[in-house]
Amino acid sequence: MSREPLRVLQVVSSTDRGGAETWLLHVLRHVDRREVAMDFLVHDDKPGAYDAEIASQGAGIFACKGHRNLLRQLNGLRRLQRLHGPYQIVHSHVDYYGGIVCLLTRLMGVRGRIVHSHNNTRAVDRVASFPRRMYTRSMKLLVRWFSTAGLGTSGSAAALMFGDGWSLEPRWKVLPACVDLAPFGGCSDRGRVRGELGIPDSAIVFGHVGRFVEQKNHEFLIRLAAILVTKEPRARFVLIGTGPTQQLAEDTIRECGLTDHITIFAPRDDIPRIMLGAFDFFLFPSLYEGLGLALVEAQAAGLSCFASTAIPPEAIVVPSLVHRFPLAGGPEYWADAILRRIGESRPVTQTEALRQVELAFDIRRNAAQLVKFYQAAL
Secondary structure, eight states, rough: OOOEEEEEEESSSSSSSSSHHHHHHHHHHOOOOOTHHHHHHEESSSTTTTHHHHHTOOEEEEEEETTSSSSHHHHHHHHHHHOOOOOOOOEEOOOOOOOOOHHHHHHTTSSEEEEEEEEOHHHHHHTSSSSHHHHHHHHHHHHHHOOSSSEEEHHHHHHHHOTTTTTGGGEEEEEOOOOOOGGGGGGOOHHHHHHHHHHOOOEEEEEEEEOOSGOHHHHHHHHHHHHHEEEEEETTEEOOOOTTTTHHHHHHHEEEEEEEETEOOOOOOHHHHHHHHHOOOEEEEOOSSSSSSHHHHHHTTOOOOEEEEEEEEEEEEEEEGEEOGGGHHHHHHHHHHTTTTTOOOSSSSSSHHHHHHHOOHHHHHHHHHHHHHHHOOE
């Protein structure tokens, strides 16, 4: 007699491109659906970039309307459980709001209630407004009281949500986000890719992949670009992403006279091809990160990377490729340090870099670990 798969409801802000959402999509592709069946509950009822593929993988997508009204949300969850469940596990990816998710699903009697911490906002939280600080403290208490297990994408992300002593409590674990690295094993026609993007063959291309949000620190990146261009006229910058701060970034680009040097592209599905065929270097000056999956991908592409010291150590898989600088040093400091390394040969081949990244971030092993975590959470 065959056993029914575990039913898991993934709670996400949206099904657009983002670190957590991209990871879940890759898990969905590789998980054994005889063991785990997933559906998605989104807090944004707008269509998402991943909707079609999620549906093609047999997963349902349900909008959580009025999620700020707790009674309405509870009734909506109960209806979802009745019509599309039963779900044995609810896995929250909505930051601190996971405390509310765990409280409501506890009232419903869901056995497995998991909170996943995908970020480390500790520096931002310290200077937040009083209401915000009260909110985060309250949510952490709800997580501690009502979750049955928790995951962090890194040790620092786990510490943010579960406390500095998280490793002493068995229900908290670290599970990094992974993606399928197979596309990084292919060849990319440099001339063709650059031609498609309108980039001269002679250009020195600095790339960045990330949503246009404050966390990704695009203003710093643009100020850095302005200095690099004055010292290295061949420098070009390719930024891939979209988001609420994009208009501000575009205004800053115009103010700095960089429209001929910086190009913004919408999110796309061929990031490995772009990294391999167009980028020479990768910039990642984030204010904070739970892991920094784009940096991991850049290492898989064999790129020399310039990142902030806010990046957790778990994201640095090929140390010889990653140069970390403090943001406090300012764009001038970064520019000088970068220019000193432009003429250096790559310390490892792309093939060797990919091999090292695959050892740490294999999506098949990662998906299997998540399944075991689910099974142990019940």
